[in-house]
Amino acid sequence: MSATEAKTGRAGVSISAKLILTTSIVVAVAVAAATWFSQRTIDELTSTQIAARRTSGEKSITRESELVVQAVATAVALPLAQSTYPEIKPVLDAAMRDDHASGDDRLQWLVVTDSTGQIVAATQKAPNPVVLVDYEKLIATGAKNGDVVHARIGTGADWVYGAAIRLGDNAVGALRIGVSTAGLEAELAKSIAQSDERSKASQQRLLLIALLVLAIGVVFAALQGVGLARPIRALTVQANRIAAGDLHSRVPEDRRDELGVLARTFNVMTNEIVRLLHEQAQKVSLEKEMELARQVQQAMLPPTALDQHGYLKVVGYCMPASQCGGDWWMYQKLSGGRMLLVLGDATGHGIHSAMIAATARGAVEALAAVDERLLTPEQVLRAIDHAIRMVGEHNVLMTAFAAVFDSSSGALHYANAGQNFPYVVSMGNARVLERASIIAASGNPLGDRYSAVEIRRGSLQMRPGDLFVCFTDGVVERANPAGKLFGDRRLRNALTGQPLPDDIALVSLRDRVLQALEHHADGKQADDDITFVLCQYDPQTRSSTQTGFGRGAA
Numbered sequence: 001m002s003a004t005e006a007k008t009g010r011a012g013v014s015i016s017a018k019l020i021l022t023t024s025i026v027v028a029v030a031v032a033a034a035t036w037f038s039q040r041t042i043d044e045l046t047s048t049q050i051a052a053r054r055t056s057g058e059k060s061i062t063r064e065s066e067l068v069v070q071a072v073a074t075a076v077a078l079p080l081a082q083s084t085y086p087e088i089k090p091v092l093d094a095a096m097r098d099d100h101a102s103g104d105d106r107l108q109w110l111v112v113t114d115s116t117g118q119i120v121a122a123t124q125k126a127p128n129p130v131v132l133v134d135y136e137k138l139i140a141t142g143a144k145n146g147d148v149v150h151a152r153i154g155t156g157a158d159w160v161y162g163a164a165i166r167l168g169d170n171a172v173g174a175l176r177i178g179v180s181t182a183g184l185e186a187e188l189a190k191s192i193a194q195s196d197e198r199s200k201a202s203q204q205r206l207l208l209i210a211l212l213v214l215a216i217g218v219v220f221a222a223l224q225g226v227g228l229a230r231p232i233r234a235l236t237v238q239a240n241r242i243a244a245g246d247l248h249s250r251v252p253e254d255r256r257d258e259l260g261v262l263a264r265t266f267n268v269m270t271n272e273i274v275r276l277l278h279e280q281a282q283k284v285s286l287e288k289e290m291e292l293a294r295q296v297q298q299a300m301l302p303p304t305a306l307d308q309h310g311y312l313k314v315v316g317y318c319m320p321a322s323q324c325g326g327d328w329w330m331y332q333k334l335s336g337g338r339m340l341l342v343l344g345d346a347t348g349h350g351i352h353s354a355m356i357a358a359t360a361r362g363a364v365e366a367l368a369a370v371d372e373r374l375l376t377p378e379q380v381l382r383a384i385d386h387a388i389r390m391v392g393e394h395n396v397l398m399t400a401f402a403a404v405f406d407s408s409s410g411a412l413h414y415a416n417a418g419q420n421f422p423y424v425v426s427m428g429n430a431r432v433l434e435r436a437s438i439i440a441a442s443g444n445p446l447g448d449r450y451s452a453v454e455i456r457r458g459s460l461q462m463r464p465g466d467l468f469v470c471f472t473d474g475v476v477e478r479a480n481p482a483g484k485l486f487g488d489r490r491l492r493n494a495l496t497g498q499p500l501p502d503d504i505a506l507v508s509l510r511d512r513v514l515q516a517l518e519h520h521a522d523g524k525q526a527d528d529d530i531t532f533v534l535c536q537y538d539p540q541t542r543s544s545t546q547t548g549f550g551r552g553a554a
Contacts, residue, residue, distance in 0.1 A: 025216060046195045050188050057184045061106060065161050065179045066148040068095060068107070073147075073165045073175045076112055080120065081167040088112050088121035096123055108158065108178035112165070115173055127178070135160045135176060150179075157181040235263060242266065247274050302331060306503050310337040310407025313503060315510050316533035319526075326353025326398075327472050327529035328361055332368060332375070337407040340368075340375050341535060343419065344384065344400040345472040349529050356388055356396050356447075363387035377402040377415035378455050385417070385446035385453045397445040401470055410462035410537045415455050418445035420473055425495050427465025432499045433509075436469075436492045462537040467506075469495060469535075474528035478517050486520045500536065510534055 072095050079087040092110040099107040109126040113119050119129065127135065135153070139162040142151030150161045158180050165173040238251040247270055251263040306315040314331055326346030333339055342364055346356040363383045367374050380402040388396055399418035406412070414422075421438045428434035441456035462468065471491070478486040494516040498509050513532060 046192065046199070049195075050192055053191070054184065054188055057188075058181060061179065061181055061184065062145075062150060065106070065150065065159070065177070066145060068099075069148050069161050069163045069175060069177060071095075072110065072177070073163050076121075076175070077165050077167045077172060080112065080114065080165055081170075081172040085120045089123075092121055092123050104183060106179050106181070106183065108180050110178075111176045113174045113176070115171065117174075120173070125178075132176065135162075139176070153178075157185050232259070235259065235266070238263075239266065242270055242273075302329070306507050307331075308503075309333045309339045311410070311537055311539045312339050312405055312407040313506055313536045313538055314339070314341070314533065315507055316531070317510055317514055318529075318531040320354075320529045321349045321474070321526045324351045324354035325349040325529035326357050327474065327531040328357040329531055329533055330361060330364065331533075332364075334372055334375065334404070339405045339407060340364075340380070340402070341405065341470070341533065342380060342400065342402045343470050343472065343531060343533060344398050345419065345474070345529070345531070346388075346398045347396055352396075353529075356391060356398060359387050359391060360384045360398060360400070360446075375404065377404055377413055378457055381415050381417050381446060381455050382453065388447040389449050391447075395447070395449055397447050399445045399472075403468070403470075405462075405468075405535065405537070407537070410464070410466070410539075411459065412462055412468065413457075413459045414439065414441065415443075415457045416441040417443040417453065417455050420471055420476065422468065422470040423492070423495070424460065424462065425467040425469060426463065427467070427500065430499065431465060431501050433467060433496050436496055464537065464539045465500065467495070467500065467509075467534060467536045469532065471532035472529065474526065474530040475517065475532050477528060478521055478526060478530065479524065480520055480522045481524050484520075486517060490516060490520060500538075506534060506536055 072091060075091045076088045079085065079091075092112065095110060096107055099105065110123045111119055111126050111132060112121040119126075119132075126132075138151035138153065138160055139149050142149045142160075142162075147166075148161060148163045150159055152159055158178060160176060160178055162174060162176045164171045165175055235251060238249060241249045250270065251266045253260060253264045253267065255263065301318055302314075302316060304315075304317075306313055308314075316329055318327055318329060319325075320327065326349050327344070328346075329341075329343040331339055331341045342361075344357060344360050346353040346360070363386070364375075364380055367380065367383045381400055384398065384400055388398055397418075399420075401414065401416050401419035401422060403412055403414040403422075416439075421440055421442075423436045423438060425433045425436045439458070439460065441458050443456040444451070444454045446453055476486055476488055476491060491513070494513045495509070498505070498512065500506055500509065510532075517530065
């Protein structure tokens with residue numbers, strides 16, 4: 001017994017049995033009366049059944065006739081090919097005798113012609129050549145099944161069947177047979193007469209029974225109606241109270257039938273509503289807290305507007321797949337025209353990943369607060385690894401990339417711990433982005449308490465106008481409804497070929513990448529957080545080199 005059954009109990013005498021009995025009586029009366037008053041409907045039904053039997057019988061005759069045609073054509077093929085025509089007539093006569101012996105008497109005649117159309121053998125009652133020519137016209141437009149063709153002769157019960165007589169792949173003649181469905185029509189006519197007699201007799205009996213059952217049904221229906229009206233009315237009143245919000249009212253449960261079960265179900269439902277309302281209140285409270293967490297996390301993001309530090313321009317985009325995410329990025333302006341850029345991606349997304357991301361960001365800020373000189377790419381990643389390695393009971397991983405740019409010389413020092421390979425997109429003539437080169441440095445993710453961290457380091461020299469692009473896997477793994485990923489190739493296509501004459505163009509390039517992502521997704525929600533950062537080394541422009549932070553997490 002389930003928990004619900006235990007609460008509601010079992011029904012005693014089934015009220016459904018009473019309802020079924022009453023309904024059956026009323027239906028029986030209606031059927032009897034309808035049968036007496038609808039002779040035409042019965043006749044139409046009988047006609048439909050006879051038509052179905054006729055169709056079925058004709059199909060059966062067609063199948064059997066096709067088999068006869070194929071058998072006879074096979075039997076006479078060799079004699080016909082060898083021109084031993086006297087051997088053909090006995091085969092035709094044997095087919096007629098077999099049909100007569102079966103009692104069907106469907107075969108009327110058989111005719112065999114040679115390849116020139118001349119009759120070489122025929123049974124009695126075979127049509128003369130003139131009539132046979134008319135039959136050939138019917139055969140030409142008849143229904144075909146394999147090598148056998150058949151057609152009705154006029155509107156009567158006679159049919160003509162035909163097939164080519166073949167010996168191997170060569171046609172040596174043709175076979176034509178006449179088939180009659182008169183026996184089927186006679187059988188159907190007899191069935192119609194019997195159906196009419198049974199219908200009339202049944203109508204008389206049903207009329208008498210219908211009158212008697214009608215009287216009994218009216219009495220039972222009246223009694224049942226009175227007996228059910230009172231408890232249903234009481235149950236309705238209680239249901240209206242519950243619908244009005246009175247969740248303290250309960251329905252009496254003293255009946256031992258379906259109404260009693262319904263009353264107990266109402267009480268169980270009321271208890272469930274109280275529980276659900278309580279859970280809904282808790283859910284609303286949790287959603288408010290999640291929204292607050294999202295607002296706090298969004299407030300930690302660097303501004304969406306482009307920022308400059310010396311010859312460096314930086315702008316980014318960060319959006320979680322749910323209310324909170326595990327992606328984060330930050331940049332810090334350092335003395336001497338240098339700038340630190342950090343991008344990380346914690347496992348999964350949601351509040352747990354967001355807390356890991358916040359812990360990692362806090363580790364970078366703590367390191368910066370101790371001594372700016374500690375902010376080397378490798379040391380930053382090791383600080384993140386140390387901060388998240390022992391967080392929680394589970395092994396939480398984070399891929400991360402850190403880079404220190406020199407805004408005056410364009411030198412770039414970087415370290416990678418399992419993050420997607422960044423790009424450096426070179427600037428061509430007319431300040432148009434051309435070729436995207438991959439910075440191949442992998443390493444393993446941070447935070448794995450069971451293995452030592454492995455960080456890949458490197459450096460490169462950026463040329464004037466070069467664009468540095470780093471991103472999380474949520475960008476290249478953005479899928480469309482068909483499951484096809486955005487991929488590196490589409491990302492490079494969105495970046496290259498674009499002019500970068502000024503600051504506005506760099507912001508527009510960020511928006512272009514975002515539009516390409518959304519166009520590829522075609523309305524499908526992102527499965528992972530999306531973060532990408534664009535940083536351009538552009539000696540043409542120069543702004544304040546004051547030390548400051550731009551930080552964020554998704």
